[in-house]
Amino acid sequence: MACFIVPAVEAVVTTIAAKAIEKKELKSEAAAQIGEESTVAAPKISFARKTKWLRNLLWGGSALLAFEHVWHGEVVPWFPFLTAAADPADAAEMLHEMATVGVCMALLVTAVWGVMVGVSAILEKRARQAQTNEQ
Amino acid sequence: MTLLVTVFAAIISTVLWYKNAPDDKMKFSALCWMYWGASLMWLVDAIFEFAELKAEYFSPAPADMLNDLFLGLSAVALGLVIWLVILLVRDPKGVVKAALTKKKN
Numbered sequence: 001m002a003c004f005i006v007p008a009v010e011a012v013v014t015t016i017a018a019k020a021i022e023k024k025e026l027k028s029e030a031a032a033q034i035g036e037e038s039t040v041a042a043p044k045i046s047f048a049r050k051t052k053w054l055r056n057l058l059w060g061g062s063a064l065l066a067f068e069h070v071w072h073g074e075v076v077p078w079f080p081f082l083t084a085a086a087d088p089a090d091a092a093e094m095l096h097e098m099a100t101v102g103v104c105m106a107l108l109v110t111a112v113w114g115v116m117v118g119v120s121a122i123l124e125k126r127a128r129q130a131q132t133n134e135q
Numbered sequence: 136m137t138l139l140v141t142v143f144a145a146i147i148s149t150v151l152w153y154k155n156a157p158d159d160k161m162k163f164s165a166l167c168w169m170y171w172g173a174s175l176m177w178l179v180d181a182i183f184e185f186a187e188l189k190a191e192y193f194s195p196a197p198a199d200m201l202n203d204l205f206l207g208l209s210a211v212a213l214g215l216v217i218w219l220v221i222l223l224v225r226d227p228k229g230v231v232k233a234a235l236t237k238k239k240n
Contacts, residue, residue, distance in 0.1 A: 007176060053168070060165075061172025063217065064210045068137065071206050101183050105176040112175060 001074055001084045001094040004065035006102030007109060011058035018055050022048035044128075045120055054113040061109060136200055138177040140207025144214065145170035160227045166218045173210065 025048050069075040074083055084094035148166035155163060185192045195203070223231055 003180070004176070007172075056165070056168035057172035057175070059172070060169030060214075061174075061176040064141070064169065064173035064214060065176050067210055067213050068206060071209070101179060104183075105179045108179055109172060109175050 001090075001097045002069065002082050003097050003102035003105060004062050004069060006098055007058050007106045008062040008066070010106045010110070011055060011062055014051060014055040014058055018048055018051040021051055022046075044124055050113075050117050050120065053116060054110065057109050057113060058106075061105075065105075136195075136203035137207040137210065138174065138181050140204065140211060141170055141174045141177060144211045145174050162218065162222045162225060162227065165221045166214060169214045169217065170211075173214075 025046050066075060075081060076083055080086060082094065084090035145167065148163055148170055151161075152159070152163035152167050155161060181192075226232055
């Protein structure tokens with residue numbers, strides 16, 4: 001009915017968070033460059049970039065799911081945009097679906113992203129260790 | 136069926152991305168994110184539907200299956216259109232920019 005709204009809202013929050021994290025990381029990077037003369041760059045993926053992975057997953061998935069809802073006539077281009085919102089009984093069902101299916105969608109995507117971040121952290125650690133052993 | 140079509144699209148786009156990695160000039164990563172995101176979300180949808188219908192979930196009516204297949208293919212087509220827009224706007228190879236700024240002799 002409108003389950004895609006939950007991951008879409010998370011996508012908006014993630015987009016804002018990714019921007020803020022990127023700004024913060026750029027600032028701290030610039031400060032570190034001023035303080036240090038020469039450092040050997042260790043392989044590291046910034047957290048802002050990792051947050052963008054989640055953002056991309058959420059926006060991509062929400063876009064295609066929104067299309068599915070248009071296909072089924074659940075989303076319309078006129079007010080109130082969600083056909084279920086026009087009827088109180090349907091609206092209650094829609095909210096229930098958002099609270100169950102929608103939240104589970106957002107949680108699963110976030111969990112998969114968490115696994116990706118974990119795996120990349122392990123790979124980065126291994127690369128750093130290999131670099132240290134070489135020196 | 137929609138989930139199945141999207142998962143296949145996600146796998147194909149991931150293979151294409153891997154084949155060209157680390158170079159991502161064709162922006163295959165955008166396709167990967169989009170199709171994997173949708174696949175995960177439709178997976179949740181399928182689990183909820185399975186919980187409701189049980190074994191009946193695996194024997195849909197031919198008309199429903201055809202509609203779902205049509206929807207899946209349309210979703211993949213929409214994904215490709217979005218990817219094409221991203222590719223042309225970002226223009227990593229500078230092809231669009233070169234074509235627009237090209238002077239006639």
